[in-house]
Amino acid sequence: MTIIVSPLRDAPTVIKWKKPSHVITLLEAGLMSQAPRALYPDRHLKLAVHDIWEQVAGETLPDTGLVNKVLDFSRTWDGRAPMLVHCWAGVSRSTASAFIVACDRNPTADEAVIARALRKASPGATPNPLIVQLADDVMGRGGRMVEAVRGIGKGAYVYPGAPFEMASRY
Numbered sequence: 068m069t070i071i072v073s074p075l076r077d078a079p080t081v082i083k084w085k086k087p088s089h090v091i092t093l094l095e096a097g098l099m100s101q102a103p104r105a106l107y108p109d110r111h112l113k114l115a116v117h118d119i120w121e122q123v124a125g126e127t128l129p130d131t132g133l134v135n136k137v138l139d140f141s142r143t144w145d146g147r148a149p150m151l152v153h154c155w156a157g158v159s160r161s162t163a164s165a166f167i168v169a170c171d172r173n174p175t176a177d178e179a180v181i182a183r184a185l186r187k188a189s190p191g192a193t194p195n196p197l198i199v200q201l202a203d204d205v206m207g208r209g210g211r212m213v214e215a216v217r218g219i220g221k222g223a224y225v226y227p228g229a230p231f232e233m234a235s236r237y
Contacts, residue, residue, distance in 0.1 A: 088150070
C-alpha cells in the first residue's frame with residue numbers, strides 16, 4: 068500500500084511507470100486543464116484549490132469539504148496498486164493530503180510516526196497547515212496531526228519537489 072507524491076511535471080511519468088489505481092490532483096482551477104490523464108478516469112479526484120492557509124482575495128482556500136472529498140475518495144482505494152497525490156510543486160497540498168490519507172488508514176497510529184515517515188521520504192515536504200488542521204478536526208484527532216506536522220518543521224527548500232513514496236500503513 069504505497070502513496071506516491073509528485074509535482075505536476077512528473078505526474079505523467081509516475082502514472083506511466085507506477086500505474087496508480089487512484090489519483091488525487093490538487094491544483095488551482097486555472098491549471099486544472101494541465102492535470103495528467105489517469106489510467107482510470109473514474110478514479111481521478113480533481114480538486115481546485117490554491118496552496119494558501121489564510122484567505123486571499125480571488126483564491127480558493129482549503130475547507131472541510133476538500134478534506135471530506137479526499138477522505139471519501141481515499142476510502143475507495145483498496146491499496147493493491149499505488150495511489151498518486153500531486154499538486155503543482157509536490158511540496159504542500161499533496162504532502163498534506165498524503166499525510167491525512169495515511170492518518171485515516173491508521174486510526175490508532177501515532178501521528179508523529181507518520182509525519183516522521185513523510186519527512187524521511189521527502190526532506191522538502193511542507194504539508195499545508197490549514198489542510199492538516201481541517202483534517203485533524205474532521206477526523207477528531209484532538210490536535211495530534213497538527214502537532215505531528217509542526218514537529219517535523221518546515222521542509223528544506225525545493226521547488227518543485229521530486230516524486231517520493233511513503234507507506235500507507237503504520
